[in-house]
Amino acid sequence: MGQSAEFGKFLKIMRARLQPEDAGAQESSGSRRVPGLRREEVARLSGVSTDYYTRLEQGRNIHPSRAVLDAVARALRLDAGEQAHMMDLLEHCASSAGSPGPVQKVRPALQQLLDAVGDVPAMVLGRRADVLACNRMAHLLFTDFSLLPTAERNLTRWLILDPAAGSLFRDWKTVAAEAVGALRMDVGRHPNDPETNQLVGELAVHSEHFRQWWAGHRVATRAAGTVRLHHPVVGDLELNFETLSLPDDPDQLLRIYSAKAGSPSSDALTLLNFGDVGAHAEAAVPEPAPARRADS
Numbered sequence: 001m002g003q004s005a006e007f008g009k010f011l012k013i014m015r016a017r018l019q020p021e022d023a024g025a026q027e028s029s030g031s032r033r034v035p036g037l038r039r040e041e042v043a044r045l046s047g048v049s050t051d052y053y054t055r056l057e058q059g060r061n062i063h064p065s066r067a068v069l070d071a072v073a074r075a076l077r078l079d080a081g082e083q084a085h086m087m088d089l090l091e092h093c094a095s096s097a098g099s100p101g102p103v104q105k106v107r108p109a110l111q112q113l114l115d116a117v118g119d120v121p122a123m124v125l126g127r128r129a130d131v132l133a134c135n136r137m138a139h140l141l142f143t144d145f146s147l148l149p150t151a152e153r154n155l156t157r158w159l160i161l162d163p164a165a166g167s168l169f170r171d172w173k174t175v176a177a178e179a180v181g182a183l184r185m186d187v188g189r190h191p192n193d194p195e196t197n198q199l200v201g202e203l204a205v206h207s208e209h210f211r212q213w214w215a216g217h218r219v220a221t222r223a224a225g226t227v228r229l230h231h232p233v234v235g236d237l238e239l240n241f242e243t244l245s246l247p248d249d250p251d252q253l254l255r256i257y258s259a260k261a262g263s264p265s266s267d268a269l270t271l272l273n274f275g276d277v278g279a280h281a282e283a284a285v286p287e288p289a290p291a292r293r294a295d296s
Contacts, residue, residue, distance in 0.1 A: 006191070007089040008059035013217045014076040015042055015057075022077065045075035064090075081185070081221035088188035106133040107249070119273060121239075121257040128186055128196050129155040129179060132252065140272050141231065141257070142168070156183050157199060160207050170228040170236075173209070180213040181220025188219075227257070234268040 016036035043053035048068060055062055056072070064072075069090070073083040104126040114122050114135040121138035123131055131145040131153045139145070143164065145153045152158075156179040159165045159172075169175045180203075187196055203210040223243040230236050239257045246252045259265035 004090075005059035006188075007086070008057045010086060010089055010217050011057050011072070011076070014078060014082065015039070018077065042072070042075050046071040048072075081181075081219050084221070085185055085188045085219040088185070089191075092189060092191055104130060104132055104251070106252070110246070110249075110252075110254070113254075117256065120259075120269065123155075123255050125155060125243075125253045125255060127190065127193075127251050128199055129182060131155055131158075137269070137273060138257075141229070141269075154199060155179065157203065160203055160210055168229055168231065170230055175227060176209065177213050177218065178220040178222055180210060181218045184214070184217065184219050185221060231268070231272070234272045237265040237268045238263075239265060239269075 016034065018037045020037060020041065039054055039057065040050045043050040046053060046068065048071070052062075053072070056064065069087065070083075073086060078086060106124050110124060111133055114124065114133055118135055118137060121135065121141045123134040123138045126132045134142075134145055143158065143162070145158070148158075156176075159169075159176045159179050165176075166172045183196075183200070187193075187200070190196065200214065204214065224241060226238060226240055228236070228238050237259065239259050241255055241257045244254045244256075246254060259269050
């Protein structure tokens with residue numbers, strides 16, 4: 001499927017989620033055979049002809065102006081991330097056959113920075129949310145990605161397919177759905193990438209949740225927020241995260257998790273950072289008293 005067809009499919013799905021009253025269109029007479037706005041309603045709200053908008057949805061080889069695209073985005077009530085994704089779908093033309101991109105590498109200075117912030121979990125994410133590097137705290141909090149096969153070192157794959165992730169994140173569905181939305185954004189920027197297609201295919205085969213989220217064409221661009229965890233060793237945590245773009249590495253992101261100073265979550269991170277928590281806990285348990293001899 002060409003990128004113009006993906007652009008048209010995205011418009012259609014965004015149109016289907018709206019009702020006439022949602023977009024300020026007046027209810028027309030007659031029953032609606034399909035959910036959402038009609039094409040003529042979006043066309044009217046966008047200030048273009050129905051025929052022109054129909055050709056947009058059909059993925060015809062036309063070149064709308066930025067003013068028209070902005071008007072369509074307003075009519076469909078797209079947020080900033082959805083509008084950016086729409087532009088990516090239109091602007092990044094897909095070739096008939098993709099080729100693997102360059103091997104993703106982390107600069108030594110960036111790895112040094114990860115190790116320097118050793119008291120808080122930090123990681124570098126690349127294309128498709130591939131986990132390119134983590135510090136020790138990230139391994140302790142989530143999983144040791146360095147021990148996984150290279151093809152499986154992907155945050156979205158781990159979130160959706162590893163049962164341990166489902167137990168760790170108390171709001172797993174929200175976190176996993178946002179990860180799928182970020183993957184959708186990546187597909188828009190880098191269409192027809194073989195490794196991405198392989199990842200999407202694997203997730204679609206093994207996860208009903210993924211199939212539903214992917215079919216909904218949801219996109220996500222949340223660069224900061226809060227996650228609630230239940231760690232098997234240190235219990236409940238509530239952590240803030242910040243995701244920073246790296247100017248010299250446009251396809252890489254630095255994500256850092258932290259806890260409010262003096263909070264129970266901060267204490268839990270400190271405990272996790274102790275190292276072998278289990279050994280400390282075992283050492284704190286007193287030795288049982290020797291059994292009393294029957295003849296004493």
